[in-house]
Amino acid sequence: MLTEIIKDLQKERNPKQAKLLQGFFKTGKGEYGEGDVFLGIKVPVTRGIVKKYVGMNFKNIEMLLKSKVHEYRLAGLLILVDKFKQGDERERGNIYNFYLENSDRVNNWDLVDLTAHKIVGEFLKDKRREKLYGLAEAKNLWEKRIAIISC
Template sequence: MTAQDVVDALWDNRSEAELTNIRKRLKPEEESFGVRMRILFDTAKAHVNLPLADVRTLLGHPAYEPRMAAFCILDFKARARKISRDERQALYDCYMDNHDRITTWDMVDRSAPRVVGGYLAGGDPAPLMELAKSPNPLRRRTAMTAPLYFVHSGSDTDVATGFEIATMLVADPDPLVCKPVGIFLKHAGERDRALLHRFLADHASSMPRVALRMAIEKLSAEERGQILR
């Protein structure tokens, strides 16, 4: 099982129709095969045992699909029931060392919660703080997306860290960042409704509208009305 096996499998499933769809969210100069997401996910899952050295090779590929498959493989590896701390660190290091290979929001969303959040849960949040300060919106997206892991599998301290990151990014106007802020708040509010209400009391007026609407999505109609008025 090698990186080339993954590339070949993706290439064999290319589609001109899908290429047209994918090109809409890529930069003009970015290469793409044109592979449906379901096929890409299935290919990644079939290669979950790919050595990390080969995952890194995929991350160096110029086309979108091999890199997206690599981030999916990292995610599938991080889902393993019996995964050691050292193995989590290896996945985290692979992600962070290759962050510059992330060119689309879905690469972050697919892997950041389990790969980055799964490693940092219960530990030092400093890496997330540094990502949140980055001028690169995709790094800021990682900072806000990784804490989704904390909501369901982290401690109360981890969840508080997620709210701290949200505070840092609450007024970020970039859609790549403000939407993840809203998504985190929506889910974190299910874990701690009181903390969400305190956050909104302090920051609702400074949030981009799209983030605010996402954040209050799971509140009652009455609560939403009070916040939006």
Template structure:
């Protein structure tokens, strides 16, 4: 391969997002008012559910365990147990990309964890190659924004990035080249 070929990113090689995914992903472009209100209500409900399981004592312990000062500077921990976050995520079903995007950008660690868990669940329950590509692309985009701590990476990277790339050597090669260059 030529140098120009190697410079192309895996995302350029991968199929483009569907119209539906683009509209969800780019929801900031002229969002529907009712959708925006509904999203705020859902986000508020998620925050309330997580807050109801929060523990200040556990948050203090988690701050040290997760090394928030080193890795996730600025993170606010609620002190919610991971099984409780999983239960809340499961009760919500698959969230829209716009809601997941908001959660991943949250200052609350557990909201980002819930988003990551939801994305992993969505990926594991999807069979359609185009949908898998959509989820992969969304995750890679959002990973740079809010997947900022080792536990979030451990909860998702092997299950989304690893599983997606394992049988796609061309995309994997370009993606790894981009990361190492």
């Protein structure tokens, strides 16, 4: 499945759009998105691609999240959102834990804003929120943002 989703995403690459996104998401040296690589795929296109990969296992999702390619990480996170929507309470707990274990790869505002409230916020809706307080006090900008968006 990993090879297939990468092929599907690569088919949609747009070098002109990628260049614009590299600037918009501040990927230069010393900027908050330093090191991110973009394919130039618009979010609705990525959403459409991931629909057929909701059955992807956590190992392959983790591989997507470890990529420097922004759209691969976005795809992995959107798959998690879709899995979370379909999952029972146990599966949702597993997805919540996996998301937080990989929060270092949820490292740009769009990745957080499109997913944190749908996984972390939704999971903690009727639970204790101490984890959010810890994230809010983190030194990592994106973990703080996860806490804020999840409220």
